[in-house]
Amino acid sequence: MAYIRKRNRSIFLIFLLPAILVLFLTTIYPMLYAGYLSFRSYDLAKPFVPRVFVGLSNYQNVLTTGDFLHALKITFQLMAITLSIQLFIGVGLALLVTQRLPGMSIARTLLLIPMMISPVIVGLVWLFLYFPELGYLNYFLSYIGIGPISWITSPDWALWAIAIADIWQWTPFIMMGTAAALTSLSPEPYEAAKIDGNTRWQVFRYVTLPQLKPVLVSLLFLRAIDAFKIYDIIFVLTKGGPGDSTEVLSLYIYRQSFTFWQMGVGAAASFVSLIIIVVLITFFFKSLNRDPMQS
Amino acid sequence: MSEITLRNVIKRYGAVEVVHGIDLDVEEGEFVVLLGPSGCGKTTTLRMVAGLEDVSDGNLSIGETRVNEVAPKDRGVAMVFQNYALYPHMTVRQNMEFALKPLGLSAKEVARRVDEIANMLGLSELMARRPAQLSGGQRQRVAMGRAMVRTPDVFLFDEPLSNLDAKLRTQVRLEIAKLHNRLGTTVLYVTHDQVEAMTLADKIVIMRDGHIEQVGTPEQVYSQPDNMFVATFIGSPPMNMIPAQVRERELQANGLALKVPPRFEGRLAEGQSVTIGIRPNGLSLAGAEMPNAAPARVEVTEYLGNEALLDLRVGPHELIAEVPALGRPAPGTEISVQFDPDAIHLFDTETGASLSR
């Protein structure tokens, strides 16, 4: 930057100002305000409830009532289910669509469609599929003799129902990223392995997978952040129910803020979960990203 | 019994035939180079031998076994690729070990073999590095090492030096030659570089458009080219070619008349269209009254140190002559150029075939 002459500096600032302003108004100010709120009692719906400084009691509320911890548990459960299955199927699909087989480019395009749909619409689509009495899914299952499943109205199934919808929507994301990485891999090491006589599994395990790993870690990282924030699909399908079996963090925060109108508690919960996501995900991915060849 | 035998081997991609029924014998311990311009089918032929491409028709045998349908790993071959094909995430040692994985050897045996080859190739210091931390020449050696640890019956090289700079290329070329002398393994080597072919090969196979043009020792393909293609492809700068007609025991080309050399006597018909081929070193400066000489004008001179190349215009023909650098004429000089009768090749203009035999 040293080459920028002094008189250009002010022009520089003028150009940067809008970006700074937008950043401040849309990100920094709301965050600071949320931080301020998290130490206050603030009931948006009930102006008659005193709006005062309450110290750490909102944080205490969040951390000591079981609901937050329960929501945290559900969030990580869902994350574990969706991420592992998305990784498994996504890599499998990527291996499939990068083969030179007829119809693969069409398949590739079709598989991208779920990703382009808004999660609310995805929720609605699956709502039709899952609908207990009239849903298509149970209708088709009945043909292969599987009795009606209470997809979204049974605590045993609801989390899986959400996981399936999320997997349906986001597996293509993993697929796309992996396929791009696969096509960028040089083909010659594979020919070398073929001549050397390594089995397909050995080649996948020791040649392909280690080379994909940086990409897979990045993809999982993005998915993990998304999964931590999952809201729309659940809001449409179960609203956290039945019981609290699909009550994830963002729903918990939503309910604190916009059902109970305890904006301070909602803000405190947001901050706590922000810290958790930053710490845990960083930790998790740091450990994943260690030396890739430890075999 | 030859080590590799190709009989009428054809390769087709859909309706397009790229290798048109070639026959080739590679003897045990022989170093055979497939040489030709790009697109001539040499790499395809090599890949068929490796098993990376299916043979569309014909017979391919290694040893005494027909291997058309045999998986690459069961052919007893090892291959060194143009881009080295190293596993980028593995160390040098891991790269070499991975090639041994299918053999199911004990860890001790694996280490012994890897170390032995690494010593031979001077890789011992590099064993813990990844390919990205190696120079081009080092990578090339690792690629060879990986091929060698398996102690194959046949080595296949696919343009192994083309990614190296000129100096390294000479150096690695020498190493390959030394290794072959030492190991004595059969080698099939693909290149488009005639110097590599000439220096390394016991036998050169010159290919063009999916056909074999000539098979022979480096000396044979240089001094006795079977046809105009081989004649012009081998040798640098290439052989001068002058279309001519046989008239009254002379080879008459526009503005040039040469006596038919005695060894062609009786082989030529009056009025036959032939092409005179003469390498640049078959041309020399001479006095105007000498036989087989023609007036020429020096257009450009290229100084090479010991020699100089002269771009000459003889009548309508452009010729290159290689002459001693000392006393070379200046551009624009009118000189007389002499054609050494022993250096003259004659080809049938129509078929391109050599008329020397």
Added chain:
Amino acid sequence: MKSLRLTAFASAVTITAATMAHAKDFDGVELKMLAIGDTSVTRLAPIVDEFEELTGAKVQIDMFPYPGLIDKIVIEASADSPSYQLMWVDSPWVGVLGESGALEDLTDLVKRDAEEIHLDDILPIQLQENTWQGRLLAFPASGMIWHQNYRKDLYGNADEQAAFKEKYGYDLAPAQTWDQYIDIAEFFTRKAGETLAGEALEKDFYGNAQAYSRVAGAITHDFFPIMRSFGGSYWDPETGLCAMDSEAALAAADVMKRLVAFNPPDYLGLMWDIRTGYMERAEVAQSSYWSVRTVRLTNPEEAVLPTVGEAGYAASPTGDGTAQPTMTGALSFGINSKATDQEKEAAWEFIKWGTSRDMMRRFAEEGSGVSQFYKSILSDPDLQEKYPYYKVLLETQDNARRRIFHPFYADVEEIFGVELNKYMAGETETAEEALANACTKINTRLKVFPEDLRLRWINDAPAEIFN
């Protein structure tokens, strides 16, 4: 145009010359209403042009589903410059809206126009439903009770009657106690292929459909009427704290739990409309719900039941069969207190027009209509013939108590929704635990307020409009 409008206005004045004394020309006034997309509004929305012709005020009604509507209203109420002058109000919301001062006090207007609006023809409890500390904050547009609907044709079938009597030892009739209700539910729960009233069933038939969904606290909307039918109360009158873990509340939770077996398998997802759908499609023997949707059971265009059978109506069962006050509710229109004076006047004019006895009668005669609250309409013999449930609607409101109206109603609805839903789903072991959890959470929020404030919040002062 102007003259046409004047003519229309003049004729309107002539027709209601005596009562429309305060009708003004509201030319240029634009009113927006934040409302539900349910019968209390959907009938009115298409004809707001008529109101414009009468008064000159233009009304636009934005309709939203019930879940989430209160959130929009709360946000609207907290805004300084309102975009909605009219608000649709479910009677339990008057507490929070009243304590926030979000709604215009209608008491004086109602007193002023008492004659015009036939105040004495309105069921008093429906007005009481809309009061906060004695002041009327909204005006009923639909008056509800929670009652049972049953399959009159099946209850009257001789074979079914005999089989029921043999199994349970008493006559098959609309349940008076919850035990009977459960017996009947059990009795009519049949698998596909079994016989119902002499005919083989093509698909499963259920004894009962209740709302068990936690969404927008749907389960609480069935739980509280049952709790009240056991004589339970929402609040401890001494402390103003949660009393919804009483014996009566436990009994109600027990009733709902025992009914699970006779409900459709997706019971945990049954919302209000999904639940009434089962009754309307003639797939259950009985279902108790708010009377806003009962009218559909009489209309072959809106329900299957009238084409294959007949619906019967009765008051809600009670714990021991002795009468308990009926649970009422009102779906009402209120005025945003932050609207301008002129807008308020126009809005009040609109409320009077949209909830008038003439309008209500017009809806009733159109063949569908809202849940009525004028005594003269509910007691009209012709209408009673057409809508047999009018009789139940009228008679049960002699002895009625209003719904919960606490400012923390939204918390109650949500917390009990989740806790009860967890209990029904088997996630919580016992009803005691579920209800104690819910009360603890509510009390945690309430205990920060002084007791006199808490007692004020549960105080149901009689509506001052009757003074």
